[in-house]
Amino acid sequence: MNLKKLALGALAAAVVATPMALSTPASAYEYTIPGLVYRTGPYAPNGIPFANGYADYFKLLNERDGGIGGVKLNVVECETGYNTKVGVECYENLKNEGDSGAMVFSPLSTGITYALIPKATEDEIPIFSMGYGRTSAADGTVFPWVFNFPTTYWSQATAFVKYVGAQEGGMENLKGKKIALVYHNSAYGKEPIKTLEVLAADLGFELMLLPVDHPGQEQKATWLQVRRAKPDWIFMWGWGVMNQVAIKEAASIKYPMDHFIGVWWSGSENDVLPAGDGANGYLAGTFHSPSNSLPVHDQIRDMLYANGNGAGEVDRVGEVLYNRGMLNAMFIAEGIKNAQAIHGTTELRGKHLRDGLEAMDITEARLAELGMGGFTPEVKVTCADHEGGGPVRIQQWNAADQKWEWASDWITPMSDVVRELVMADSAAYAAENNITPVDCN
Amino acid sequence: MFYRESGQFKSSYAKDQAIFPIRQDQIAIVLILAVAFLVVPWFVNDYWSKSVLQPFLVFSIAAIGLNILVGYCGQISLGTGGFMAVGAYASYKIMTSFPDMPIVLVIILSGFCAAGVGILFGLPSLRIKGFYLAVATLASQFFLIWMFNKVPWFHNYTMSQITVPPREFLGVTVTSSSAGPAAQYLFCLGFVVVGAWLAKNLVRGRTGRSWMAIRDMDIAAELIGIRPLQTKLLAFAISSFYIGISGALIFCVYLGTVEASEAFDINQSFLVLFMIIIGGLGSILGSFLGAGFMILMPIVLKNIMVGSFGMAAVTAKHIEISLMGVLIVFFLIVEPHGFARLWQILKEKLRLWPFPY
């Protein structure tokens, strides 16, 4: 009995130690791209397509171009279940994986992003939180290792207000209007409040805050409030089951869906399909096209799915969240390419990729070259500005054809408002953590 | 043969009442402490410290705390996550309000804050019992999380995601990411050792005995002169004190940043409850064994499946969840009194081995 236990204990210890002890077999240099994904847990329906798009794009690069500059990309998935504790474990497990070590982390969760920002800064591994995470990380002087281009929640909030202004026939008409914000009651959901409050004071609209607790399976009270207060517009910062229920409830109280705008995490097929025809006309922000027929999609179908190599199901290639995963991967790949040019070597590590991400300058011509013409707006990142412009576009759900369509042109956010808030928040962070801002000149 | 106490004569009451009266135990504990304090810090790296040792240590403290309440005093509580959050947010508020306060003091004060809240939410236990109480304690879980999320004062009017500023202990940085793995590990270990030592002495003294009397039959305990009000509330206070310290350590040392609704949700309450049930109710050793099992097992399973068999991360996760469930049910069936009981049986066997009668 005792011996057996001892042996079991030793075995357990050995297994835990395995990831540390495993020496990589001698082979060609590879880039380790960690994929912190969540294909389980309450948010899995959204995590799965994202993870598939992310993995597929890197696979496509390996198949089509033989990697980047001849170096293959090795995507190592780690299942976080949207749980910060597990995310930290994944980070520690993967940061030294392979020859290159982890090149970059895209944590895909607000909580994990916050937890990793100081650690990754210490370990000199860039964090790329594309349109989520800590908004004030847009200030590259305080957060040199964190990137959140092409846009942020705060920019998105201002873009929504601009869109509403345009629909109402001018920003001055916002005066006296009532806008409700239905939000996930967490750090993520509360992100836009400050920005919207500033705008409400500036433009004279009334802001009504309606928090919904996790998971949001039951929202009758929230929508009763909406029915009573009759806001002119509703913004939603939702996630997971909350989206589906909210859209269904809005439809059932006959709220005009074209006055209901969701954040980009509330605007996928998953969110609108359960509501059926009721969701027709629902709006959502986004920073990339909902198209599923770009050249790159065809390549993914032909080179991966046709050979049974795809990560998911072929008919789900090109869904909104799939595209977002693909976009995330594309930015990382471009960053690696930049870094190879800057450092003149292909044997890069995370700290080199940082320079590549900071030199990000995606033009329409480059996108077309990648088979992604018109997929996302042009992005230019600088040392001080890690957000890179931040245009947002509104998409609208067409329930009859079951697809998202453009409802607006690219909206430039009110950068002056956002920038001011970003600088204030990052300065507070710098003061609290004794960080000396990097000099960008 | 290995665990025979014959020939060890106690010649004074003090010796007989020592915390480890048997020599083998004394040797073992000294060895374990020596390894933990002197050997491990030399070898520990980021992965081991952050993914294995720190969660094990901080959750051990929480498990000891909950064991005092559930295992010794018999009051089932599902509000652990909420009390952890109290510890975490208290430490944040104290740290940012008094930047010069030593970090150890900050964490102990956070424990006291949690103890105060624990007394408040322990009040219904005087009237409500059993599962009714268990479910009622969920009120504290949901209310506290809501409050920390809602009231901006608790997170200094910024995001509700709080981040720990760097602090030093004996000249070495222990909080925030600039701290080394060994420093953080030793810092947690210090709290665990002192906490476990205090708890062990507490439960074998007068206080612990009155808790156990309440647990075994509260009416009878009342009749022999144990005051249920003070005894139960004291259990809630001390239990919450430990849990609060564990929450503060989770925030300051282990994660470095938390958000109430995510880091301290109801799953933490169940996790800690699992630890003490699997480890053994009413046993300090059991709290450690249970915490070890619940923290290590998922990592072990994951590394076997992903690392050794090359399974896809997602399939492995599904199987891991199912297997954890199966293992829990299995251990409950095999030994409902937990690992601590298994250890006891093992000791009995070792006493006679290799010549059982």
Added chain:
Amino acid sequence: MELLQALFVSPFMDMWNEPAFFIETFTKGLLTGVLYSLVALGFVLIFKASGVFNFAQGVMALFAALTLVGLLEFMQGKDMTANHLVGMTVVAAVVAIGMLGLKKVNKISSVQAPYALLGFCAVVGFAWILRTIGLPNYILIPFAIVGTIITMIALAYLIEIAVLRPLVNQELIILFMSTLGLAYVLEGVGDLLWGSDVKILDIGLPTDIYIAEFPFGDVYIEQLDMVAAVVAAAMVIILAIFFNKTRIGRALRAVADDHQAAMSVGIPLKTIWVIVWSVAGIVAMVAGVMWGSSSGVQFSLSLIALKALPVLILGGFTSIPGAIVGGLIIGVSEKLAEVFWYDLHGGAIENWFAYFVALAFLLFRPQGLFGEKIIERI
């Protein structure tokens, strides 16, 4: 002063000034309460008969809803579901054959469990035939429901063998924790077999709203909720008849009163437990369908168990009427508090408010409104 105003005066003035809105809030509270009761009912059934506080009830609702959707999609010819379902059938068949073999070898296994599993395999086989024929939905839906019920019965058998029987006579908290373990297993297995995507559950329940017009304004009520209320009422009546008028029902009540006494008069405890868990499984299916119809079937469905707990302590762990009344009280009070006292608290209080309402009742009746009086002896 302003606080007192917001607490005691203005909410009631609002209620008085907006009667239509008050009626709507109240009705929606009642209907939400019914939905909570549906979940709580499953808890009560099991607690009553076996003293187990079954935390897996929420996951069972998810599991049942997943099975229903899975079977339905399978029969409609969806490919992914086919893969999952075939996988599951293979597992079920292997387990069944294994158990039959074990029974042959040392007679430890119960007689029925393998057959229940084989029943599930038969369901899938039959569904396969329907899939190849290709039938309209109104034929497939009843079959999917029946198939789900058979699956839940098979599950009840398995739980009885694997969890309940070995843990008989253990402390309540051990049994409680084992159902938490069971919840993990069901969650992992369910996800593994059907994937984690949001599945749309459409079995023909109405999704529109009903508008009641009053002279002082319109009141909106969702038809789905009304259906749920009718179904809940029907279920309570059926359960009441089942418990009071049938032979099995009487046996169930006897077991609930005293396990040992029931056994001594020849009531087979194991069979009773299987029946109770099967009934709870069916109740879980109904709850899963009602909740899943509005949000799609997905993981979060399992979290509705948390909404049923305050209902449970308020009504009493052992009382079916308690579950209904408790649900209505919680539903109405949390909706009124959330909506009319919004200015005071700023929203999202429902999660904890329900527990505080229950606590308030418990201070006066520590065993819940309808629970059995707790008698303590020395």
